[in-house]
Amino acid sequence: MPPQPKIGQSSIGTKIVISISSFFLILFLLLHLAGNVLVFFGPATFNGYSHALIANPLLIPIEIILAVIFLIHIYKTIRMWVRNRGARPVPYARKEWAHHTSRKSFSSTTMILSGAVILLFVVIHLETFKFGPDYLVAGSGQVRDLYRLEMEIFSNPLTVAFYALVMLLIGSHLWHGVSSAFQSLGADSPRWKRTFRVGGRLIAIIIAVGFIVIPIWVYFAGGRS
């Protein structure tokens, strides 16, 4: 009998860690989207919201926790991916999808790739907005004019196309990922299977469509000033 690995090291424990971390990331995406939607209400509302976030002393600790969760998610996934690749050293000459009850899809077979693109995107995205130019505007004192920055960034059609493409990939990642995260926590039964699968795909669609609509709206409507 081999020694018992620590729960986080076993194949099942790894999946549990990945799925719990993903719940925080999904929650972040939903909150992020809810905040971004305020851009539809004009510069005062949007800048007021962003200033409230920036001025909150809890922001930095929360950002650090979120970054750590993000990195844990990536680290555990890559380790698992490497191990999984090693589990079949000689590939099949011919391998077909089984279909039938299987939920194998474009989304489920490209998780590591969509994940890699998301990581790259997060770096670019933070550089563009969080560490982007500090336009100031009079609000409660001088506050960052993120509304103006967003209007400028999304006036470039290439940027809009890039964002839309990446958001589709995030949608794809979540299409398989959300319901998969529940399954990895052992939350599956013949009774709940449909709820988790449909609910997960719904969340994927909300997040992808929501984040795609904003840059497209900015590009065509140019915002309200």
Place this chain on the structure above:
Amino acid sequence: MANMTLKLLVWRQPGPTVPGRLVPYTADQISPDMSFLEMLDVVNEGLIRKGEEAIAFDSDCSEGICGTCSLVVIGIPHGPQRGTTVCQLHMRHFHDGETITIEPWRARAFPVVKDLVVNRSAFDRIIAAGGYVSVNVGGAPDGNTLPIGKKTADLAMDSAACIGCGACVAACKNASAHLFVGAKISHLALMPQGEVERYERAARMVAQMDAEGFGSCSNEGECEAVCPKEIPISNIARMIREYSKALSTHRKWQWKATTSE
């Protein structure tokens, strides 16, 4: 239906350490009523008559209940027909002139012995690690001596239907054994006979599974789709729950397991 002629591409590998390759054969005079393995028998008789080495493949009961046959046919373990082992796959599901690829299960934990035969003793070691009941439960009890709810009995029976063929591992992109181990853990966890060692069993079997070099689960459900017994992946979820309980609340056995070696 008239007899068929098929083009086969069969994995030939003389031994575990020798590299293998796909070799083309022609299968002539194949009756659509033959099973897939009978078709291979016909091909082998032809090879033997020519003085060539017969294709090695595993088979036993030929009625889909023993779990010995193990061929990946046209890229799908046990072939494209659902809910059957390859011995129960009949040639009427193929058409005349079709090219059929035949490969062994492919996984690090299932090394090729010869041609299409793989060594599945990794499964035996997982069972030996905990897939049993140590208490003496005597002979077959009279019906309803030990009352078990119908729903529970059905769930346990669905899991117990696993014949240990390894198609789940063969189908999984990660060569994961989660469905097999999930079925074995579930089947005993749902029964009062298995209750005593419930959590120790889950932890021991998962540890052995990981040590054998199987991958982990991506929740695609290819295993469920190819399983000749159509065992659902809710068994994997149950295994996760059993294992989580084992490692979070039942620590006593953990100490035993790590010090008994």
